[in-house]
Amino acid sequence: MLFSPISVKRICVPVLCHRTTLRFGSLAREALILQSSSSNVYENLAVEDWIHDHMDLEQKKVLFLWRNSPAVVIGRHQNPWKECNLHLMREKGIGLARRRSGGGTVFHDLGNINLTFFTSKRKYDRMENLQLVIRALKSLQPSLDVHATKRYDLLLDGKYKISGTAAKLGRTVAYHHCTLLCSADSSLLPLVLQSPYDGILSNATPSVPSLVKNLCQAHSSLTWDAVMDAVAKEYSFLYRDKPGVHVVDPSDETLFPGIAKKKKELCTWDWIYGKTPKFDVQKSFQILHKDIVVDVSLTMSIKNGYIESCSMAVPSHWLSERQCRELQDALLGSRFCPSEIVFLVTTLLRTYPDHDEVHTKWNMICEKLVSIM
Numbered sequence: 001m002l003f004s005p006i007s008v009k010r011i012c013v014p015v016l017c018h019r020t021t022l023r024f025g026s027l028a029r030e031a032l033i034l035q036s037s038s039s040n041v042y043e044n045l046a047v048e049d050w051i052h053d054h055m056d057l058e059q060k061k062v063l064f065l066w067r068n069s070p071a072v073v074i075g076r077h078q079n080p081w082k083e084c085n086l087h088l089m090r091e092k093g094i095g096l097a098r099r100r101s102g103g104g105t106v107f108h109d110l111g112n113i114n115l116t117f118f119t120s121k122r123k124y125d126r127m128e129n130l131q132l133v134i135r136a137l138k139s140l141q142p143s144l145d146v147h148a149t150k151r152y153d154l155l156l157d158g159k160y161k162i163s164g165t166a167a168k169l170g171r172t173v174a175y176h177h178c179t180l181l182c183s184a185d186s187s188l189l190p191l192v193l194q195s196p197y198d199g200i201l202s203n204a205t206p207s208v209p210s211l212v213k214n215l216c217q218a219h220s221s222l223t224w225d226a227v228m229d230a231v232a233k234e235y236s237f238l239y240r241d242k243p244g245v246h247v248v249d250p251s252d253e254t255l256f257p258g259i260a261k262k263k264k265e266l267c268t269w270d271w272i273y274g275k276t277p278k279f280d281v282q283k284s285f286q287i288l289h290k291d292i293v294v295d296v297s298l299t300m301s302i303k304n305g306y307i308e309s310c311s312m313a314v315p316s317h318w319l320s321e322r323q324c325r326e327l328q329d330a331l332l333g334s335r336f337c338p339s340e341i342v343f344l345v346t347t348l349l350r351t352y353p354d355h356d357e358v359h360t361k362w363n364m365i366c367e368k369l370v371s372i373m
């Protein structure tokens with residue numbers, strides 16, 4: 001049992017209610033603690049959206065506790081090509097998600113806890129929430145040296161980040177969410193958050209890298225379940241008359257009507273990559289062909305994730321101006337993504353049957369293009 005000292009329940013949905021906001025009404029308390037049974041980042045982000053859009057947060061505060069399988073979560077206004085190693089993530093099957101709140105990029109896995117504090121906008125108070133987390137940690141290890149910074153990070157021993165914060169403020173409601181590193185994969189974390197792509201010119205929000213540490217390194221008792229339990233207890237103590245955590249299934253449409261649609265949107269390419277603020281790519285590379293080195297320089301503008309303009313400078317004795325233009329034109333309007341580029345170039349090759357030499361050259365340029373995506 002995950003929450004041994006306090007009760008954990010599965011929420012039973014009252015059948016005879018047609019307003020979604022009333023579904024949680026039977027749990028009549030000032031505050032509610034929900035824990036996700038899913039480790040799917042898109043499902044959990046969809047729960048956040050659902051609570052934000054449908055629950056009456058003027059009447060009831062909500063704390064949502066969740067963990068994800070390995071994933072990188074970027075802020076609403078960030079550029080994933082600048083923030084992470086997409087090649088490595090594809091290779092390792094690590095998901096990429098864009099959240100609705102601002103701020104920087106973080107790594108999640110099952111050793112990282114996420115806490116979302118929902119309130120009315122009036123009651124929104126990030127420092128109060130972080131102090132609650134600190135009290136919870138100290139209830140487990142009184143000697144722990146943790147403090148909150150002005151940018152709402154939690155630092156261990158004055159220098160190691162264990163928690164990052166972001167927030168979304170609606171018209172009347174708000175949420176503050178934060179991570180807590182308990183036992184995340186600390187060797188993978190810096191590798192996936194290091195972009196190998198250079199030549200990206202962008203005004204997107206940059207992340208603020210820090211030294212990070214897991215709580216379990218400070219003390220072996222600080223496991224994710226002990227920490228989650230302690231946070232839930234502290235929250236109950238402050239806002240509820242009785243302890244209790246409700247385990248919810250984010251794919252349960254009877255509990256969260258319309259949630260599948262929210263998840264679907266969060267999974268789309270147009271949300272994850274397409275919401276990247278407009279950016280340019282300026283890149284020079286060298287191609288070694290038949291013992292000669294060919295210099296290629298590339299300039300592209302990417303809008304909503306799609307190639308809006310593309311110009312390539314290639315020596316005309318190597319690739320004719322016409323063949324260069326044809327390649328550029330084929331790329332226009334394409335998503336800035338490897339699979340689509342490969343598909344378009346393959347289609348282009350078919351328009352030039354029996355031109356092995358041109359095929360080789362286009363393929364070599366294509367390979368370079370894919371390496372920057």
Ligand SMILES: Nc1ncnc2c1ncn2[C@@H]1O[C@H](COP(=O)(O)OC(=O)CCCC[C@@H]2CCSS2)[C@@H](O)[C@H]1O
Nearest residue numbers: 104105106107163164165166177178179207208209210
């Ligand atoms: N999981 C986790 N926790 C704490 N710090 C992290 C984590 N992963 C990476 N980092 C470090 O923070 C910086 C980025 O810091 P930066 O301050 O730029 O961004 C944040 O902190 C955003 C926090 C978002 C929290 C949300 C809550 C639920 S969904 S995600 C990164 O470069 C690493 O050095």
